[in-house]
Amino acid sequence: MAPPPSRTHPHVTMHDVAQKAGVSAQTVSNVINGRSERVSPETIDRVTKVIDELGYRLNQSARSLRRGRTGIVGLAVPLLTSEYYGELAERLTRRFSAQGIRLATEDTGGAMTAEVESLAGSHLETYDGFILAVAASESADLDRILPTKPIVLLGERALSTRFDHVLMDNVGGAEMATGYLLDRGARSVVAIGGATTGSESVKTLRTKGYVEAHRARGLDVRSELVVDARLDMAGGxxxxxxxxxxxVPFDGLFALTDSIAHGALRALADHGVRVPHDVQIVGFDNVASSAYSTPRLTTIEPGNDEMADEIVGIMLARLRSSAPRGEPERRMLPTSLVVRESTR
Incomplete structure (x- = not known):
């Protein structure tokens, strides 16, 4: 059986609609673009019925190009398979979509070269603006870039002040997580995924918070309890x-990401270690799966929704401004603790 004919006819033009409705092409344009104050209700009704009858569809790509816009904002993240970045992309997609803007997501692999190239003028031609989650680049790498479109940086570190930047409070969140474990009786708390040396990163910043929580309580940090690990489940x-x-004895575990915590939970279960009876665990990121692990994971909420609101708000302000490269914005979102079953 032959498929039913499509009601959309790609060769129907605005002039075809105007002729069928007995109005001018300008009147059709006014109806399509919502300039209803210039058109009577009867005419609007007649034009919309003809549009539906003929299957006319506005060429959004051509419309955007005429306005000098693509209608697309880019997002580059270090790892597309990361639950955290997947949830970030989903939050941004919903918010931009509500504004009639598409979000296109790319994977930099956490490589400095790919991050810098994503901000090159030739690459940005595809987009109206670009959001980069920085994993490897330093300020010096970014300072060489002459932006042609609005750029918002995301990341753990304070980078180039030439760009808008939205950050989370890594140090404060890690101090909160570690302090919660210590205040609930843990005395040998592991920082899994931690690092005390190296350039500023999610590892060093969250380890700094771990150290500060100990110092605030007059406790020493034991070097054997700061354990480097990949920031994923396998690493944990x-x-x-x-x-x-x-x-090495331990009764508390601060996992630098929820993914690490999920891997640690599996390892502890495989060894018959009870959580939270024998070891208490706190993660960081509050990804959706943390509410469904066994036990449900106590974690740091870094302001995920608020961060998405800030990113979209800054980008929209730049896109709508006559001076899109004004004084850069820098926003750091506060963290909070989500208490669940992995702590006492």
């Missing part, structure tokens, strides 16, 4: 297994 599982095998 592998390093927690190695820590248990090393027989």
């Amino acid at each position: 599982y592998q390093e927690t297994m190695a820590l248990i095998d090393s027989r």
Whole structure:
């Protein structure tokens, strides 16, 4: 059986609609673009019925190009398979879509070269603006860029002041997480995924908060409890297994990401270690799956929704401004603790 004919006819033009409705092409344009104060209700009704009858569809791409816009904002993240970045992209997609803007997401692999190239003028031709989650680039790398479109940076560190930047409070959130474990009786708290040396990053900043929580309570930090790990489930599982095998005693675990925490939970379960009875755990990021793990994960909420609101708000303000590269904005979102079942 042949498929039913489509009601959309790609060769129907605005002039065809105008002729059928007995009005001018300008009147059709006014109806399509919402300039209803210039058209009577009867004419609007007649034009919309003809549009539906003929299957006319506005060429949005051509319309955007005539306005000097693509209708697309780009987002580049270090890892598309990351639950955190996937949720960020979903939040931004919904918010931009409500404004009639599409979000296109790219993967930089966390490589400095890919991050810098994503901001090159030739690459930005595709977009009206661009959002970059910075993983590897330093201020010096970004300062060489001459932006041709609005750019919003995301990331753990204070970078170039030439761009709008939305950050989370990594140090404060990590101090809150570690302090909560210490205040609930843990005395040997592991920072899994931590690093005390190296350039400023999510690892060093969250480890700094871990250290500050100990110092605020007059406690020393034991170097063997700061355990480097990849910031994913496999890293959390592998390093927690190695820590248990090393027989280093611990009764608390601050995981630098929720993904690490999920891997650690599996490793502890495999060794028969009870959470939170034997070891208490706090994660960081409050990804959706943390409310469904066994046990449900206590974690740091870094202001995920508020961060998405800030990013979209800054970008829209730049796109609508006659001076899109005005004084750069810098916003740091406060963190909060979400208490669930992995702590006492």
